[in-house]
Amino acid sequence: MQDRTYPDPTPNLETEPFWAAAKDEKLLLKYCRTCGKAHYYPRAVCPLCGSTETEWREASGRGEIYSFTQFRRAPVPYVLAYVTLIEGPAMLTNVVDCEFDDLKIGQPVGVTFRDTQAGFKLPVFRPV
């Protein structure tokens, strides 16, 4: 499948470490020191228990497809998906390096990265 052009994220005070790590091809998750759970998207305040004691940890990068679609009206059709990480939360992403017709809900996927227009890297997933 031909690849598309990836727009840039807009890092802010809360998310700068996520995008810095992504440039090193590491997927970070925010964990809560109080309830112990991971959440997504990353916040300074845990959405699960309200604690402000949160910390970055590197994720396994492994998960499975929760749901997916192929947007066919784009100049280069692409796969939009939710991937449930083995750490718990699900994240919106793209699935790349795949044949759309072979994808299935529940399929194991692993993280990979794509360059964005201005030199960030975006975590996406591919079948493993």
Add this chain to the structure above:
Amino acid sequence: MTSNHLAFIAGAFEHPTRKAIDKTVAQLHAESALGALADAGLTKEDVDGYFCAGDAPGLGGMSIAEYLNLNLTHTDSTETGGSSYLIHVGHAVQAIAQGKCKVALITLAGRPRADGATMAQATPRALLPPEESFERPYGPVIPALYAMAAKRHMYEYGTTSEQLAWIKVAASHHAQHNKHAMLRDVVSVEEVINSPIIADPIHRLDCCVVSDGGGAVIVVSPEVARDLGDRCVGIKAHAEAVKHLSGGYFDLTFTGAVVTGPKAFAEAGIVPTDIDYASIYDSFTITVLETVEDLGFCQKGKGGAFVADGNLISGVGKLPFNTDGGGLCNNHPTNRGGMTKVIEAVRQLRGEAHPNVQVNNCGLALVHGTGGAISTRMGSATLILERNDA
């Protein structure tokens, strides 16, 4: 007339335009307002409460209040996308019950078709929503977001594209009688599933139309309603909820209607089988399917079987829905379908729907709105409305 309602819908007006090349957005709001006031038998001098959402130009309701030269004691610009106007009706009931206003005007209008796709403006960096960098770079276009909900519903419950197509078929049966509808041709299940795929498994005909237009409703106190007579429609219940991605732990097979449906039915003291007519938000066919399940019209997961075989067609099925043709065929002004849902329910309860789709002895109607997007964040709202002499 019954007087046990806290407030009544006295006026409703759907702007006839579907492509407003020759009108401004403010003008469309104003024309819709005047249409609803005339329908109610009121004038703009009577209005003391004004409600609008983000489609109104200017800051909150102030610019349109000035454009119309309204004299207000109450205003509310709650924004939940296309469901905002149902929430405004509910908030108007609360404001009227608390004596904050007596005649509340709610307007919607916009012209995305006339403006083309050139209106997108960059949001200032500080105002970007916190999730945006974790969504926008992946291309989360609206049909694709709804497609993922449909895909998961199919996976968990065996729902089929043919079943989803029946929702469009039913809407098209109704739209053939609406001279203002954008799509008036009756379509078949085969035509829907053979239309081009936009985002698997959503076909072109699973999607609503894109249209310009507007609408307005007037909510009034029982005292004002008494003077205006039986065309007023009682507001029996209102419920609202926000469903979102919950920190990454979510389920796309249901909507916020799982909260608003039971709350609204409890407030009204009725059950789903009491409903004679339903206006159900229909941005896509999957929106309707999940909503009828969540509201309790059928068991969870059985929505496919429920909507099939014409069960949503007036005069044919058990739950006549969107008898104006809905967003799927008639009109989805400025990508916000909540206002037109309220308006068609008012027509049904007044006996003023098109004779070919009018529900016999329509006494109780449900209106449901889904703003934002299922698969990310949605504002859900349910209203239950009652004929004045019911």
